[in-house]
Amino acid sequence: MADSLIQFAIHRRKLVYWTLLLLTLVLVAQLPRIRIDTDPENMLPQDNAARQFHNQTKQTFSMHDTIVVGVVNPEGIYQSHSLQALFEVTEFAAGLDGVVQADLMSLANVDNIIQEGPGTLRFEWMMKSPPGDREAAERIRVQAERLPLLFNTLVSEDGQAAALYVPIVDKNQSYAIAQQLREFIRGLDNQDDWHITGLPVAEDRFGYEMFVQMGISAPLAGLTIFILLWVFFRNIPFITAPMIVAMATVLITMGLLIGMGFTVHIMSSMIAIFLMPIAVVDSVHILSEFADRYESGKDPKQVIRQVMGHLFTPMLFTSITSTIGFLSLMLTPIPPVQVFGAFVGFGIMLAFLLTVIFVPAYLAGLSDNTLNRLTQGLPDESQSRLTPALIALGRLAGSHAKLWVMGFVALFAVSLYGISLIQINDNPVRWFKADHELRIADRVLNQHFAGTYDAYLVLQTEGQAIQPAINAISTLAAEPALSDDLRLWLNQLSQQLSKGQDLSAALLDIEDKLFSASSTEEELLSTLLSQLEAIGSEAKRFLDPAVLSYMSQLQIYLQETGLVGKSNSLADIVKTVNRELHSGQDKDFVLPDSSNGVAQTLLQYQSSHRPQDLWHFVTPDYRQSLIWLQLTSGDNQDMTAVMDKVRTYLDLHPLPEGLTLNWAGKAYLNVIWQQQMVEGMLDSLMSAFVIVMLMMMLLFRSILFGVLAMLPLTLTITLIYGLIGWLGKDYDMPIAVLSALTLGLSVDFAIHFIERFRATLSQHKDWQTTLALMFEEPARAISRNAIVIAMGFTPLLFAPLVPYITVGVFLASIMAISALVTLVMLPAVMTLLRRWLFKSLNLNEEKP
Template sequence: MARRLLNLALNHRKAVFWGLGLLTLAFSALLPLIQIDTDPENMLPADNPARVFHNEVKERFDMHDTIVVGVVNEQSVYNPQTLANLHSLSEFAEGLDGVIAPDLMSLSNVDNITQEGAGTLRFEWMMREPPDTQAQARTIRENVEDLPLLFNTLVSEDGKAAAIYVPIEDKNQSYAIGRELQSHIDGFEAGDDWHITGLPIAEDRFGYEMFVQMGISAPLAGLVIFILLWVFFRNIPFIVAPMIVSVSTVLITMGALIGAGFTVHIMSSMIAIFLMPIAVVDSVHIMSEFADRYRKGSSVRQVVTEVMGHLFTPMLFTSVTSSIGFLSLMLTPIPPVQIFGFFVGLGIMLAFLSTIIFIPAYLVSLNPATLDRMVDKLPAEDRSLVARVLPPLGKLARSHAKLWTVGFVALFAVSVWGITQIQINDNPVRWFKSDHELRIADRVLNDHFAGTYDAFMVLQSSSDAVDKAQSALTDASTNESLSEATRTWLKDQTLDSPESLSDLILALDDRLFEVGGEDADALEALMNQLEQLDSQSQAFLQPENLEYIQQLEQHLASTGLVGKSNSLADVVKTVNRELRSGEAEDYRLPDSADAVAQTLLQYQSSHRPQDLWHFVTPDYRESLVWLQLTSGDNQDMTAVVESVDQYLQDNPLPEGLNLEWAGKSYLNVVWQAEMVEGMVGSLISAFVIVLIIMMLLFRSVAFGIVAMLPLTLTITGIYGLIGWVGKDYDMPIAVLSALTLGLSIDFAIHFVERTRAYFRETGDWSKTMQLMFLEPGRAITRNAIVIAVGFTPLLVAPLVPYITVGFFLATIMALSALVTLILLPTVMTLLQRWLFRAS
C-alpha cells in the first residue's frame, strides 16, 4: 500500500494538488452554515432521564430560564434615585421581545400583602410608582422585610442590593436581551453599580466569545507553527507544504462537521486548534529527515522514497493510535464529547493521508535550486541547538539507567497520589476569567443575595387514590340493586389519572340530577367516597406534608449550603399570618387541609395569582421547592443533594411522597458524573487497544509494553499535576486524556521502531543509541516543539477552558517527548539483552 500511495504522489502530482484543493473548497463552502450551541443541558442525550424530568418540571411549574439584574448601592438601595432607576429598568425589560413580562419579578411588579380586616387580605403593588421621598422609600423597606418570599430574594438582607429577575422565552436570546438591558442601564446617572448575571446569559455570552475565539486561536496557532518551521528549515517554499496540509485538514473536518448538521459546542469549537498542530506531526517527521538527508545534487525522488520507506509504517501507526485515542471518546455518554472525538479522530486520519500523498508530491515539484538554498541556510547538523543538546541527553539516560528508573518509579507513585486528590467540579460562569464582567457580577450579587443559582426539589404524591377509586367504581357498577341504566353508565366511566378522578366526581354530581331512589343514594355515597379519596390525594393541601417541607427547608438553612429556599409552605404561612393577626406568632401553617385551601384561595386574588403554580400543580399532587445557591459549582450542588439524602434517611418522607431533583445546577452535576465515568471507560478501552496495536506493530509483547511506558507515565504525571495544583477536573481537563493517549505514544513508536532498525544494522547498542539521538531524536524534538508551541496561543484567550487546554497540551507534549527520550533509553539499556536477544 505504501508503494502505491507513493507512486500516486510522485507520478500524478497535478491530480494530487487539484484533488486536495477542490476537496478543501467544497467543504469550506459549508462553514457559513455554522450553528453555535453552548447549552450545558445538551451535554446529556435528549432522552436522559434527568434531562427529561427537568424539562417536564419546567413545563408543569411554568419555570423559565432567568437573567438576574442587580443594583448595588453601598449606602442603601432604599433611596428615591435608585428605586426610580430600578422601576425604569423593570418597565423597560417588560417591553423587550423574548421577555415573559407577567413573570418578571422586581419591586415594581410584586404584591405587598397586608391585613385589611379580620379574615381578609389586601393586595397592593409594592412599588407601583417610584417613591418621591426618603420616607416613602423607608416604607417600602419595611414592607419588603415583612415578606419572607421577597426578603433576600428581591432585596438583599443588608439593604444594599436589589434584583430584577427577567424570565426569557429562549435562553439563546439571553445575550442579546442582556445587551439591551445594559444599554438602558448606561443611561442612568452614576452612583449605583449595576450587574447582569445568571447561567443563561453566561452560557449565551460564552457562545459569542467562543465564536470570536475560534476565528483568532486557529489562525494564530497556524502563524506560530509557520514561524517555528521557518526557524527549523529557513526556507518558506519548503515549509508551505505542512501548512497546506494543516489548513486543509482543519477546513475539511470543520466543514464535514457543520455539513453533517452538528452544532458547534464548546468541545467541537476546539477541533480547529487541536488539529492545526496535530496535522503537521507527520509532515515534520518527513521534512526533518528529508532536510537531514538531502544534499546538493541529490535526487529528490530518491531521497523522498528513502524517507517514506523509513517513516511510512511508524507514521501509519502513530496516526492510527492518535485517532483511536480520540475515537475512544465516542464511548462516553456525552453527545458533544462524542462528536468532538469522532471528528478529531477523522481529522487525524485525513491529515495522515494528505501528508503521505501531498508532501512527497510537493517536495518533488520544488525547484532543486530552492532545496539547495535551504541546505545553504541550515546550520550544520552538529551546530544546531537541538543537535548539541540531544547526544549528551542520550548519554546521560544510558549511563545512569538505574538511577533514572528509580526516579521514574518515584514520579509515578507521587503522580498516582496526586490523581487521588483530583476534585471533580465545573461551573459555566467560571469559564470566564476572574476579571470578566460576568465573574464580577456573579461575585458581587452572590455576596449580597441568598444566591443567583437555582435548584429545584420536586415532591410528588404517589397516592393510590386512583386505584381505590377504580375499585369503588367497579363495585358500584356490579351492584345488582342498581338499575341497568345506572350500572351501564358506571361501566362507561374511565379512571386512569388523578385528573380523571376529579372529572368523575363532577360527572357523578351531574348524574344525581337524572336519577332517584336507590340509584341516587348509591351514586351519592360513591361520590362522597371519591371526594374523600380525591382530597387525600391532594397531598400538598395536607398540613403534615407542608410541615415536612418546612422542616426540610430549616435543615438546609442550618447547613449553610443553601442561601434561601422558597416553597408552598412559605406562601401558606405568609397568607395565614395576614388572615389572622398580622403578627409574627401567626406566621405558621394552618391546622387543616380546608384552612390551607382557604389561604391559597385568598392568594389567588393577588395581582400575580400565577406565582402560586410555580410552587404547586393545580391538582396539589406535586410541589416544588426553589433553592437559591450562592455557588454554581458542582461540588456545592452535590453537597446539597447529599445533605438532603442524609436528611431523608434520618427523617423519611411522609407515606406516599417521593422527592426528585431538577434545575440547571443539578443537571450540571449529572452530566459531570456521566462524563467522568465515561472518560475513565474510554481511556481504559483505548489504552488496551493501543497496547494490542503496539504488540502487533513490533510483533513483540515486550516491545509493545515498553512503548506504552512513556504514555503511562505522561498520563499519570499530567493528572497527578492536576491533583497537586488543585485544578478542578472539568470538561476540558477530561478531554486531555484522549489527547495524551493519542499523541504521547507517537514519539515512543518512532523511537522504538528506529532503535530496532539501527540495532539490526549495527548490532551494537552504544552505536545504536548514538544514531538515535541524531536524525530520529531531532525529528522527535522538533515535532514536540511544534505541537507544544502550536497550542500556546490559547494561553492569551479570554476564556478559561481554552487557557486550560493550551497550558496542559503544551505541557503534555513537552513532558511526553522528554519522557520518551529519557525513559525509553533507560529501560531499553537495562533490558537490552532480553529485548534484543534474537538479534
C-alpha cells in the same frame, strides 16, 4: 501499498493538487451554515432520564431560564434614585421581545400582602410608582422584608442591593437580551453599580466569545507553527507543504462537521485548535529526514522514496493510535464529547493521508534551486542549542539506567497519590477569567443575595388518584338494587375516568344524576359522592399541613447547613398568608391546622395581582410541589454537597408515605453530566489503552516491545493528572478530554524512537553508537514535533476563556513531558533489558 501510494503521489502531482483544492472548497462552502451551541444541558442525551425530568419539571411548574439583573448601592438601596432606576429598568425589560412579562419579578411588579381587617387581605403593588422621598422608600423596605418570598431574593438582607429576575422564552436569546439591558442601563442617569448574571447569560455569552476565539486562535496557531518551521528549516517553499496540509485538514474537518448538521459546542470549537498542530506532526518527521538526506544533485524523488520507506509504517501506526485515543471518546455518554472525538479522530487520519500523498508530491515538484537553497540555508545543527542539549541528554539517558528507572518508579508513585487528590468540579460561569464582567457580577450578587443559582427539589404523590375512584364506582355498579340504566351510566363514567377525565368533572356528573335518581339510588349515589370527594381530598397531598410541615423542616435543615442561601416553597406562601389573615404578627407565621385551612389561604393568595405565581410551587391538582433552592455557588462540588445533605436528611426523616422526591434545575444537571463524563472518560481511556497496547505488540511483533512502547504514555498520563491533583486544579471538561490527546501523542514519540532505534542497532550492531546516533536526527525530529505542537497551542494562553487557557497550558505540558520521558525513560529501560529485547543480535557493546 505504501510504495504504490508514494509512486502515485510523485507522478500524479497535478491530480493530487486539484483533488485537494476541490475537496477543500466544497467543504469550506459549508462553513457559513455554522450553528453555535453552548448549552450544558446538551452535554446529556435527549433521552437521559435526569434531563427529561428537568424539562418536564420546567413545563409542569411553568419555569423559565432567567437573567438576573442586580443593582447595588453601598449606602443603601432604599434611595429614591436607586428605586427609580430599578423601576425604569423593570418597565424596559417587560417590553423586550423574548421576555415572559407575566413572570418578571422585581419590587416594581410584585404584591405586598396587607391585612385589611380580621380574616381579610388586600393585595397592592409593592412599588406601583417610584417613591418620592426617603420615607416612602423606607416603607417599601419594611414591607419587602416581611415577605419571605421576596426577602434576600429581590432585596438583599444587608439592604444594599435589589434584583430583577428576567425570565426568557428561549435561553439562546439571553446574550442579546442582556446586551439590550446593559445598553439601557448605561443610558440611565444613575451612579449605582449594576450587574447582570445568570447561567443562561454565561452560557450564551460563552457561545459568542467562543465564536470569536475560533476565528483568532486557529490562525494564530497556524502562524506560530509557520514561524517555528521557518526557524527549523529556513526555507519558506520547503515548509509550505505542512502548512497546506494543516489548513486543509482543519477546513475539511470543520466543513464536514457543519455540513453534516452538527452544532459547534464548546468541545467541537476546539477541533481546529487541536488539529492545526497535530496535522503537521508527520510532516515534520518527513522534512527533518529529507533535509538530512538530501544533497545537491540528488534525485529528490529517490530521496522521498527512501524517507517514506523509513517513516510510512511508524507514521501510520502513530496516526492510528492517536485516532484511537480520540475515537475512544465516543464511548462516553456525552454527545458533544462524542462528536469532538469522532471528528478529531477523522481529522488525524485525514492529515496522515494528506501528508503521505500531498507532501511527497509537493517535495518532488520543488525546483533544484529551492532544494539547493535548502542544503545551503539549513542552520548548522552543531551550532544550535537543541543538538548539544540532546547529545548531553543521550549520554545521561544511557548511563545510570537503574537510577533513572528507580526515579521514574518513584515519580509514578507520587503521581498516583496526586491523582487521588483530584477534585471533580465545573461551573459555566468560571469558564470566564476572574476579571470578566460576568465573573464580577456573579461574585458581587452572590455576596449580597441568597444566590443566583437554582436547584429544585420536586415532591410527587405516588400512584394515580383515579384508580381508587374507578374501583369505588365499579363496586357500586355491581349492586343488584341498581337499575340497568344507572349501572350502564356508572360503567360509562368509569370508562371516562380511565381515559383521563378529571375527577372533579365526575363529581359534577354524579351531582347532576342525583336529581333523577330514585330514593334508593340517590342514597347509594350520595355515598359514592362522599367516597369520591374523600378520595379527591386525600389525593391533594400538598394541602395536608403535615406534608407542608415536612417540607418546611427540610428547608430549615438545608438553611442550617450553610450550603443553601435560601429556599422557597408552598409552605412559605401558606405561612405568609396565614399570618396576615390573623394577627399580622410573627406568632401567626405558621401552617393552618387543617387541609381546609391551607386551601383557604391559597384561595386568598389567588386574589393577588400575580395568581400564576402559585403554580410555580404546586400543580393545580395539588399532587406535585417543589422547593426552590437558591445557591450562592454554581460549582458541582457545592451542589453535590447539597444533594448529600438531602440524602442524609431523608435517611433520618423518611418522606411522608406515598411521596417521592427528585431533583431538577441547571445546577443539578451540571452534576449529572459531569459524573457521566468522568465515568465515560475512564472507560474510554482504559479501552483505548488496551487497544493501543495490542497495536504496539502487533507493530513490533513483540509483547515486550509493545509493553515498552506504553511506558512513556503511562508515565505521562499519571504525571499530568498527578500534577492536576497536586496543584488543586479542578477536573473539568477540558481536563478530562486531554487524556485522549495524551494517550495518542505520548505513544507517537515512543513508536518513532523504538522503530528508529531497532533499525539503527540492526545496522551498526553497536549499543553506544546506536545511542549516540539516536540523539541526533531522530531525537531532533521528536523534539521539533514536541516544540511545534506545544507552541501551536500557545495562542490559547491569551484567550479570555478559561477552558481554552487550560487546554493551552496542559497541552504544552503534555508535549514537553511526553517527549522528555520518551527520550530518557526508553533508553534507560532498553539499556537494562537489552539482552532480552535484542537477544537475536550479536551486539558489540561496552558495559555502561
